[in-house]
Amino acid sequence: MNSELKTAGVSQRRPRFLIKVQTYLRPRANLPASERMTISVVGVLGFFLLWLLVTEAGWIQPFFLPSPIAVASRLANMVVSGGYLEDVWASSYRVFGGFFVAAVVAVPIGILIGNFPFFRSLLEPLLSTARYLPATAFVPLMIIWLGINESQKISIVFMGTFFPLALFIASISEGVSSDLMNSAYSLGASSRQVFFKVLLPACVPAIVDALRITAGIAWTYVIVAELVGADKGMGIAILQSQRFLLTDQVIAGIVAVGILGVLTDLAFRYAHRKFFPYMY
Amino acid sequence: MTRVLVDNVSVEFARHREAPQIALTNTNLEIEQGEFVCLLGPSGCGKSTLLNVVGGLVEASTGLIKVDGRSVSQPGPDRGMVFQNYSLYPWHTVRQNIEFGPKLNRWPKVKVSEIANELIEIVGLKEYADQFPKVLSGGMKQRVAIARALAMEPSVLLMDEPFGALDAQTRSRMQELLLDIWSRKRTTVIFVTHDIEEAVYLADRVLVMSARPGRIIEDFRIELPRPRVADVVASEEFTRYRKHMLHLLRH
Numbered sequence: 216m217n218s219e220l221k222t223a224g225v226s227q228r229r230p231r232f233l234i235k236v237q238t239y240l241r242p243r244a245n246l247p248a249s250e251r252m253t254i255s256v257v258g259v260l261g262f263f264l265l266w267l268l269v270t271e272a273g274w275i276q277p278f279f280l281p282s283p284i285a286v287a288s289r290l291a292n293m294v295v296s297g298g299y300l301e302d303v304w305a306s307s308y309r310v311f312g313g314f315f316v317a318a319v320v321a322v323p324i325g326i327l328i329g330n331f332p333f334f335r336s337l338l339e340p341l342l343s344t345a346r347y348l349p350a351t352a353f354v355p356l357m358i359i360w361l362g363i364n365e366s367q368k369i370s371i372v373f374m375g376t377f378f379p380l381a382l383f384i385a386s387i388s389e390g391v392s393s394d395l396m397n398s399a400y401s402l403g404a405s406s407r408q409v410f411f412k413v414l415l416p417a418c419v420p421a422i423v424d425a426l427r428i429t430a431g432i433a434w435t436y437v438i439v440a441e442l443v444g445a446d447k448g449m450g451i452a453i454l455q456s457q458r459f460l461l462t463d464q465v466i467a468g469i470v471a472v473g474i475l476g477v478l479t480d481l482a483f484r485y486a487h488r489k490f491f492p493y494m495y
Numbered sequence: 496m497t498r499v500l501v502d503n504v505s506v507e508f509a510r511h512r513e514a515p516q517i518a519l520t521n522t523n524l525e526i527e528q529g530e531f532v533c534l535l536g537p538s539g540c541g542k543s544t545l546l547n548v549v550g551g552l553v554e555a556s557t558g559l560i561k562v563d564g565r566s567v568s569q570p571g572p573d574r575g576m577v578f579q580n581y582s583l584y585p586w587h588t589v590r591q592n593i594e595f596g597p598k599l600n601r602w603p604k605v606k607v608s609e610i611a612n613e614l615i616e617i618v619g620l621k622e623y624a625d626q627f628p629k630v631l632s633g634g635m636k637q638r639v640a641i642a643r644a645l646a647m648e649p650s651v652l653l654m655d656e657p658f659g660a661l662d663a664q665t666r667s668r669m670q671e672l673l674l675d676i677w678s679r680k681r682t683t684v685i686f687v688t689h690d691i692e693e694a695v696y697l698a699d700r701v702l703v704m705s706a707r708p709g710r711i712i713e714d715f716r717i718e719l720p721r722p723r724v725a726d727v728v729a730s731e732e733f734t735r736y737r738k739h740m741l742h743l744l745r746h
């Protein structure tokens with residue numbers, strides 16, 4: 216009788232949140248889309264609320280961490296009256312330039328490495344070594360080679376993104392199923408046709424995804440490239456704010472880079488849906 | 496007329512720290528124009544290897560393969576291939592998949608669309624002609640793959656367990672459809688399977704294979720009347736073939 220009561224009690228009286236917690240801790244649990252959305256919103260709001268709380272309550276001095284409201288109004292101020300959009304434009308131009316050149320070179324080289332044993336043997340040892348060279352350490356070298364100018368900054372973005380991108384694309388293109396290519400050979404395709412009509416279209420969607428992921432790296436390197444000898448740019452704006460101990464402006468600059476990164480990401484996702492409708 | 500000739504073909508695969516694997520040993524085979532031949536055997540006995548060596552995807556270590564009198568060592572449009580995993584081009588619609596080969600070979604536009612129309616009709620996919628493969632069921636995908644291979648009007652159609660991933664009902668409908676297509680087109684077919692009933696139901700000849708080393712151990716001529724309907728499997732003759740093959744595969 217006692218044990219009967221107990222078992223009944225366990226299943227009925229167990230608090231609902233305990234059941235929830237159990238679900239959240241189960242690997243690959245099924246959560247409805249709305250619930251996942253709610254959790255995301257709670258996460259983001261929670262972050263800002265915490266930030267707001269510790270700053271507005273005066274637990275941390277504004278000099279170390281200004282409140283999110285101060286940062287937002289500073290950012291608006293920079294855009295409206297500080298000519299910040301020129302900095303944004305200068306950095307975006309460098310990111311786009313360096314990343315574009317890196318992609319244009321990395322896509323063919325990656326596919327060559329992934330699918331042609333000759334090019335793999337020829338290029339892979341060099342590329343996978345170069346991947347370990349820190350792109351930031353090339354800043355001085357690029358200054359010696361190119362001087363302090365746009366091409367020097369663009370080439371840092373290039374150095375930082377090209378090597379990981381090329382190897383990423385090599386592994387993507389290597390993964391295209393052999394049956395897919397063999398069926399084309401058996402339909403009378405030449406090597407050239409298999410390359411352009413099967414291999415390329417088969418890996419382009421994954422390549423666009425790889426570009427989206429690597430674009431984040433480009434934003435990291437542009438900031439580094441601008442720390443030396445730039446008169447405009449989001450990186451130099453952050454550096455100058457630090458010199459004048461304008462913490463809110465430093466954080467505003469970081470937030471702005473984050474916003475542009477998210478926008479880049481969204482643009483890639485949109486393009487993916489637009490260009491590869493057969494995947495959705 | 497001999498369509499496919501396999502003369503003393505062996506295939507060896509290199510193995511890690513062991514003697515090479517003999518996947519196929521001294522195999523001889525002659526297939527006539529229009530014949531439907533099944534390769535039957537347990538997993539790993541070299542069925543795919545034999546098929547792929549005819550298809551030109553695997554290199555023979557010894558011997559010679561001839562299709563229509565020409566010796567082959569590379570894949571080519573005279574040998575259409577159908578794989579178990581469909582291997583359709585996901586970025587092309589059903590029609591574009593079927594037209595892929597003829598377009599590649601720059602056949603005249605009118606001929607390309609005529610062939611595509613006919614094949615779409617034959618495999619019963621008119622309503623799906625402009626859909627991407629993603630929305631098709633497994634059976635439909637395999638019908639597209641068959642149509643795509645047939646579009647090049649190959650001398651021989653090579654099929655590697657094409658219905659292996661389908662459920663029982665779809666599978667039996669696909670078998671009927673394949674026989675229907677074959678009787679219309681009279682293409683020579685080499686069909687790999689490990690399913691005895693499938694082999695006997697479809698084939699003019701069933702070549703039973705055995706492993707280690709891979710080889711053909713028996714060549715059955717299936718004398719069941721055509722056109723074959725699904726209840727042929729209940730006939731006495733069918734049962735006799737099946738028993739005999741089962742016995743061979745067990746020993």
Ligand SMILES: Nc1ncnc2c1ncn2[C@@H]1O[C@H](COP(=O)(O)OP(=O)(O)O)[C@@H](O)[C@H]1O
Nearest residue numbers: 508509516518537538539540541542543544545
């Ligand atoms: N590419 C390969 N490399 C090494 N061994 C292989 C390769 N392909 C097949 N084999 C071996 O050859 C034998 C026959 O394989 P396969 O022709 O695929 O058999 P089946 O199609 O009858 O199941 C198997 O033992 C398999 O392990």
Ligand SMILES: [Mg+2]
Nearest residue numbers: 542543544655
């Ligand atoms: Mg096989």
